[in-house]
Structures are given as structure tokens and as C-alpha cells.
Amino acid sequence: MPFTKRKTRVAGIGRRTSRTGLIAMYAVLIVAAVVVGFPVLFSFSLSFTPLSDIINGIYIPTSLYLENYVNAFEAQPFAQFIVNSFVVGIVGTALQIVFSMLAAYALVFIPFGGKRIIFLVIMATMMIPAEVLVVTNFQTIRAMGLIDTYAGLILPGVATTFGIFLYRQNMMQIPGELKEASDVAGLSRFQFFIRVVVPMVKNTTVTLAIYFFLVTWNAYLWPLISTTNDTARTVQIGLRTLNSSEGMSDFGMMAAGAVITSIPTLALIFFGQKRLQEGMTKGALK
Amino acid sequence: MALRSKRSLAGAEAAGAAAVAVPPKEAPGGKRSLAGWVYLLPSIAIFAIFVIYPFARTIITSFFATTPAGGLTQFIGLSNFITLFTDPLYTQAIANTLIYVVLTVPLTIVIALLLAVLTAQDLPGMGIFRTIFSATMGISVAAAAVFWNLLFNANSGVLNRIIEFFGGEGVGWLIDQNFALVSVSIISIWMNLGMAYLILLGAIKSIDDSYYESVDIVGGGFWYRLRRVTVPLISPSLFFVLTVTLISAFQSFGLIDMLTQGGPNNATVLLIYRLYRDAFVNFRIGSASAQGVILFIVIFAISYIQNKLTESKVTYQ
């Protein structure tokens, strides 16, 4: 049997794979990639194609046609929405990072009574689907006067079980002797946190930052409920409004809107795929 | 000084405990501090206000008749639940949800697993494939809905044109009562693929080479490796992905809201969408709370079963 000469680190298939096996594998992968990528690429193409062409079945732009984007920005204040989404995404992510880091630090490095119970309660909240909570949270946010504010959008999501869990896993791998050495050296608890723990959990922070930003940027239900006008509304809800007001009449403009909405997160995936994959695996293998 | 007060406190403790043989004692400046709670406070406060309180309130409200604003008017026991289960539209929502789960969850996992197995090796071009397959994780429901709507569109959608090109007959996709739920399921599989793929890929890549080398020695093929090595060794991750996908299937709200609004003819009303309609369109807060409780019980049961299975059956490396 002919073997490829290339030395491959083979996880799924075997240390060495036959030439035909490799060809079949690449064929399957290319087909899969086309199928998976098609909806996005197709819309991307449509977003640069005039509506008149699309209706006639021409889906590929013949010239650089930007009218769809102009239309989208005119139909809805997308610039404002994008700013809103970035504010909510960045501030939300930062707070989620800080809050879960602090909580995990307490759970790992500070001895205090009731620690175990608190951890179990935090883990248990993971089982409560967010959709069950939105009714009451809407009332709470409204009572706080935070409807249509960034704070109202951000606050309910800044404590995350997943973040606390992942940081805790990571911090438990920091040897206790490092804490003791810093006790002897005279560092305070907070100094140890800032100087040792924060830099040592850097990888988890990167993973979580990517993940939190994706989740916050893509959030749909809560931004839909907690915004009633354009002041704090995120780009997702902008796309929804575009969808429900314009319907599917202007394909190119809808495609442009969806592309605008997806660019930041897709860029994040392109650069952070590996980090995300490594971090998520850690979380899955509790 | 703080130190002095601590010392005297400890001294008092030592004196009080002198009767006991040898009292255990923590490091100087240790256990009695409240520092732990200070660091936990931000998270706990948020959990208390936005998770635990609304959860408790939802449970309570589910037993009450309510005003449109959510005020409790009268205790009515299980009436909200009974009304729901005798409502044919609600039972249809249950049926729709089950069909949706069965259509989406197994396919998502199988496809993600196969793609992960095929891209786990560090061969040329794998970086591109990995990025493409995980990219759907970065796409929001709203954007996904638009992307697919452009493909599905009955009149000038490209999918129908392709079908017609091959001599088939166009389908009504989202506007045909018989196809709408399937169409939504296809989008859902596509959307959930990214995350499932990413987790499984990481799990497969962390399998030690020696497992495959030992199969090489006995000479097993692709399926043999998959069944006997890969799947058993990544079973914890598989279970995790299964649970995550299952739970998110019960929470699929955005696609329905964007694409069908439950139609046509209630064919795509899922439990979560019904909950949203009752809470924010019809303002039946009591009923919506009851639905929330039902949803919680379902999801809790899934998590519980997953936990039990993980403990007993799943192989760890």
C-alpha cells in the first residue's frame, strides 16, 4: 500500500494515511467548507450586487457597488448601533472578566467559611436558562430606570458561572507555594492577585475575552427586551428592525446589514480560533 | 492597630479553647477574615439580583394570576400549568420543540464530530478548514437568519434556483407549513456547528498519539479508530457538547423571531417563543412564569441526567 512520505501527527485517522484516503478526506472537507461557508459568502456577494441584478439571478457583483451599504445605514442608524454594540461588548466583557477573576481568586486562594456552598450555588445557577429570568429582569431593570441604557444592557450578564469556573480551574493549577512565598515576602492579598495571579491566568483571560465578546455582541433576546429606542440599541436588534420593517424586499441591503453585523465577530474568530478552541476544551473537560 | 486587635482576638480564642485537647487553628491572619466575601461580592450581588431573585420570583408568580405589569393578584395554585397543558397550541409547541430537538441535536453533533476528526491532524490547509468550520460561532442569530433567508427565499432564493436548474421543483421553505420547522432546523444546525466543532476538535487534539499508534500496530481502519479510540476517549467532551446543544435547542428564540414568528399556522412555535409571546406581547406574566418553570424543569433534568451519565459511563483519559 502506498504511504505518503509526509510525517503526519494523526489524531483522527491514523499515523499514516494512504494517498487515496487523503484525497477522499480533502474532498469531503472541501465540500463541507463550501456548504458551511456558502451562506456567508453568498450574502457577502449579494451585498455588493444591485437589486436589479439579484432579481434576475445575477448574484455576483459586476462592479464595486456600495449602494446596499449606503441604503442600510440610511434605513437604520447602524453607525449608532455599532457604537452601542462595541460599548456594551467591551464594557460587558471587561466587567465579566474582572468579576469572575475576583470571584475565582476568593474561591481558590482565600480561606473563609461557606466557600464550598457558595461555589455549589454559583455552579447551580448554570442550570437556570436565561430566558426564564428575562421577565423579572425586565421588571427589575425598568424599576431601576435602566431601560434603554448601556447599564441596563450590561448589568444582568456581568456575573458568569462559566468565567468563574474556568478561572477557578486555572488558578487551582497555581502552586500554593507561590502564595506562601509572597506571604513571606510581605505582599498583601491584593498585591499577590495583581502581580502573580492576573499575569499567570493570562491565557484564560484571552479565551474568555474572546468568548464573552462573541456572546455579548451576538446577544439577541435581552437587548431586544431591554431597549425600546435607538439610544442604546445594539446592532443585532438593528438588523431585526431592518428585517421586520423592510422585510425581504431589498436583498442587497439586508445582506449588507447582516455583513456589517458579523464583521467584528468573524474577525475575532479568524484571529482567536486557536485560543478559543484550547480554552473551550479546558472548560468542557471539567 | 489591626494586628493588635487580631492578636487579642486570637488570644481570647486560645483561652476559650484551652479546655479542648488541641484546637485546630489557621495561619496567622487567616480564616476569620471577611476578605473572601469582598472579592466575591460583585459576582454574588449580580447573581442574587439577576439570577436567584428572578428565579424565585418566576416560581412564585407561576402560581398566581397576574396583572399585565406582572403584579400578583390571586393565588391560583396549578391553574397556570393546567391551562397550559390543556391548550392545544401549547401542546403543539411541545411537539414542535421535540421535533426540533430531534432534528437538530444529533445532526449537529455527528457533523461536528466528523469534521473535527478530519481536521484534527496538522496537515496543510487545516488551519483554513478549522477557521471556516468554527466561524459560525461568530455569527449571531440575527445575521444567520438573514443569510439563510436570502438562500431560502421562495421567489428568487438561490436554493430554489439550484433545485430548478437540476429539474426539481422549488420549495416554500419558511412559508410552507410542512417545511418551515425543517428549514429553521437546518439553520440551527449550521449555527451550532461552530461551537460543537471547536470543543470536539480540542478534545481530539488532546488525545495522546500512543492510542492511535497501538491501533496502527493491530491494523484498524478509519471507523475502527473512530469507534474504539476517538469516541470513547473524548466522551466527556461529547457529553458536554450534547448537553450544551440540547439546552440551546430549547432556547432557540432568535431564529423563530426573525424568520417565522411562529408561523405559518403555528408550525414553528417553540416553547421559548411561546413564553416570549405571552410575557412581552400578550402580557400574561403568570402563564409565562409557569412556562419558565416548565422550561427550567426540562433543562434541569437534562443537566442532571448528563451529570449522572458523566459520572458513571464516560471514560476519562
Add this chain to the structure above:
Amino acid sequence: MAKIVCKDLKKSYDGKTEVLAGINLEIQEGEFFILVGPSGCGKSTLLRIIAGLEGVSAGELIMDGKLANEMLPKDRNLTMVFQSYALYPHLSVRDNILFGLDVKKVAKDEQERRLAEAAELLGLTDYLDRKPRALSGGQRQRVALARSVCSQAPLCLMDEPLSNLDAKLRASMRVEIRRLQQRLGLTVVYVTHDQVEAMTMGDRIAVLSNGRIQQLGTPLELYNHPANEFVATFIGTPQMNMAIAEVQPEGLVLNDDVVVPLSAEDRAKLPAGTRWKVGFRPEQVYPATATSVHQVDVSVVSSEMMGNETLIFFNVGSELFTARWQGQHRVETGAALRVSLDPRYAHFFDVNTGALVRAAEDLDEQGARSTSVVDESLAARMEAAPAAPMA
């Protein structure tokens, strides 16, 4: 003034089992003090209590004349070298060495001065910008030591600092740490389970077992006058040979098996009683000469040639005895061997409590004597063995 005083120090984690069951000791200024014992004996706990990383359950810890039970670690003016070295992986060697100095408000130029000095002293000058993971085990150990040196605290606690190094490096670091301690005039409290480290490095040694100090003394005191059976068998390699001994008309019977003939003079010198546990150090199990009174015939179980010395194993009852002879002796397994077990060189312990009843005769004298014995045996062996020695 004693640097550290422990008065009836007790420690328990659960309130029932005592990890430390009443420790009394004084550590002097400038002393290299060793805490040695098997794992679980409480030595690390005691060190951590001195560091302030663990609390005291009962008793007093006095440092520099002040009660220190509740003093925070940072107020104790000490440094600690950990078994794992406790180097921060994200910090360079430089920052690891200087770790914590800014918290103690040491001025920047003073820090640089100390850093240069410590790096020079420990040969780390070329590695200051590396991360710990780019260093060898020995270099990491030096970084940990440099951190202690830099802090200029007069007291340094070391918790098995050499246990992660290979044998060769360990031997050279023993010398280096000892030299460092003397040069800087440090008080060192050093925990180890390795009795070789204890013997070679310590000014004084405390042997711990089951949370109690079994004996406290200089290395030679411990070796020559072990307070009990535990210390006797713990200190010295190979381990001291122990047997139950009983006086009978035919001589001293070891483990109901081997009979050591006794002269009238020997009998007169035996300690009171008729039954003890006796211990012979392997180097005091001599080859019998023609004139030996205490000769015993045994059968060789196995032997190990070390080149400069030979270990010969034989059974005394159910116990395996070891003889350690200078030079190279070719002994076949199963061969008959005639050895001398002189009761003068035996330690006698109470058969029930294990406490020392009578130590062996002064080993300083024996040291001189044993050399001559070896010479004799060498001569005897040369006659007997057909093969010539390697040397």
C-alpha cells in the same frame, strides 16, 4: 539570645490527631539547624509554623524574644526557600530575585546593588533576563537562594530545597549552601528527610518522628549516642543492624539464632538486665581474625561491591545484617563467613521502650582502631582471595 524558641508547641488540624505533640527547642543566632525525619513526622509543619504560614494550636513560638504565635509572615523578617523553589513563571530571573523587595520599601539603587551581589555570589549574572523555564534545575535552585540572599533577612527557612536535584548536583549544593550560610552569618532552619544532608550540613539536628523530637544534638552526638532505637536506625547509612539480644550461658544470643561468645570481662561490662535490643553499625561488623573472641559464623545472602568498600549481607535470625568493609572483598552468595560482633561496639536499647541503655564505646577511639582492623583484614583477604585487588 536565642533566635527561635518553641515552648511545648502543638499543632493539630482536626483537634484530635496531633501533628506536633509538644515541641521544645531553641535555635541560636547564626546556627544551621536541621529538622530531619521521615515523611509525615511534622518537620515541614514545624517549619511552616516558624514561617507563619500555619497557626499554632497550643504552646508558644518566640522569635527574637517576642511572642510570635500570631505574627504575620511578613513581620517575622525571614525568607523561605521552598522545595519547588516557588519561582514565578511570568517573571524574569531578575524580578524573581527581587520579588517583594519593593513592598518592603527597599530603594531602587539598593535593590540593584543587592541583585548584583547575589547574582555574582550564585553565578547567575548571565541569566538575569531569562524566564525560570529556561533554566536548569540547579539554576532555579540558585535563583531561589538568591532571593533569600537579596532580602537580607537574618533568618532563612529551607524546606527540602535539594530534593528535586540529581545526586551529583545535590552534593555540590550542600557545600554551597553551607558556605553561603557561614559567609552571610545567617540563621538557617533546614528541613530534610535525607539524613546525609542532615549529617553533613547541620550544626545541630533535631530528629522528629510522630510529631515529637526524638533527639536534639550535633551530628556526631546523634551518631554516637542515639537516644533511642528510632534515631539509631534513622541516622547512618547503611542502617544500623538491630537484633534482640539475650544473655545465655553460651554467650549473647541474637534473634534466637546467632551466638556471640562472651568473655568474663565482656559479661562484666554488659549493662544491667539480660535482654535488650542491640544495634551494630555496619562498619563495626568486622571480619573475624584468628584471635577474635567474638567470632560468629554466618552465611552470605548477597554482597555489593562499591569499589572503595564492600557491603555484605547475612541473616541473623529473620533480620538481614549488613557488614561494611573497606576495600574490595569477593564473597560468593551462600559462602560461609566469619565475622566479629564485639558487644563493646554495640548500642543497647531497652527492649520495650527502645530508649538507649548504653551507647557503644567511644567511636573516636574505634575510628583509629578500625583502620588497623581493616588493614589486618586486607592482609587476610589478600592471602585468602586468589584474585588480586583492582587497586
